[in-house]
Amino acid sequence: MTGEAHVARNYAPLDVTIAGGEGAWVTDADGRRYLDMLAGYSALNFGHRNPEIVRAAMDQLQRVTLTSRAFRSDALEPFAAALAELAGKDLVLPMNTGAEAVETGIKVARAWGYRVKGIPDGRAKVVVAAGNFHGRTTTIVSFSDDPEARDGFGPFTPGFVTVPFGDADALAAAIDDDTAAVLIEPIQGEAGIVVPPDGYLRRVREITSERNVLFVADEIQSGLGRTGHTFACDREGVVPDLYLLGKALGGGVVPVSAVVGDEAVLGVLGPGQHGSTFGGNPLAAAVGHAVVDMLATGTWQERARQLGAHLDALLQALVGHGVTEVRTVGLWAGIDIDPAVGTGREVTERLASRGVLAKDTHGQTIRFAPPLTIRATELDWAVEQLQLVLAG
């Protein structure tokens, strides 16, 4: 069956109906194979049905899957301990989706602002970056500057100040005594893999430390191996106060998100002040734990670095041949398509007809974020298909 007559039209999927998936490949109902160069927007960093992750999920499915946090489960603390160690932090607050992690980060930052920093009640501000993408809730779209995401959904949540991304001086100037936090993506994913200037994250860390402001890093898309590091902040040796994690933390199996921070920050929340029926459920914890164990060895990060260098070399060769610019970080690429060739959407449609799945963003950009399990020869093939599409 194709078409989605009964599905609300908040997406415009490519004309591909996936019925199965394994590793970097998906298959449609007719058995046609496609190389998945989007990987669920980085939720499938370890590929479709990764055996280690599926095994952890299956084992947990046989034991207990949901307890609520009214009771303890034997899966949550081991997951939290492993994730805290991976991040070098004390505590983990488990949620489900990325947007929930962002909402949680905002609540924690405000609570810290009032209870620890001493901001007068109701005045806490959070500084965010232009071009951000942090999710789709009403509070989060309140500080989006993408008209499609925001227009017609007000009234909006106040308390956010927007500064240009990558401009540390503007960020410093926006901070005042009521500022609780700076919330940024270390690399902007939805914006098209926008990498800030070298040294920007270090400056953000210095400024926020000096001014007694929390640095909240949304690593929901950039984190967990994608950039060749556990966290994109590692590229500059920077440690934020809070990591917001999601997407790949669920191993491509279930939604798992988390806010990770030290006692001095995350410890501000007490019982009853925040929660989630499903957050930290045993199945999610087992899957998240498997993901953290896989990242703990560093081999996935190394693989992303090596394959990323290979992908970058392939893509840079296309600049001037239907591509105007390529930005690659680890196994993550934003490819700006020359308007003379067509729109990003048109390129993704032609790629799909050649067996390569990718997603456009902001009109002229397409994003490659394949599973980290992909092979170099598969990257060669994907870029060859792109080259053929660009050649018309």
Ligand SMILES: *Cc1c(COP(=O)(O)O)cnc(C)c1O
């Ligand atoms: C995807 C994403 C989110 C939102 O995650 P959902 O699971 O879709 O709610 C937040 N921040 C960033 C950087 C993302 O890429």
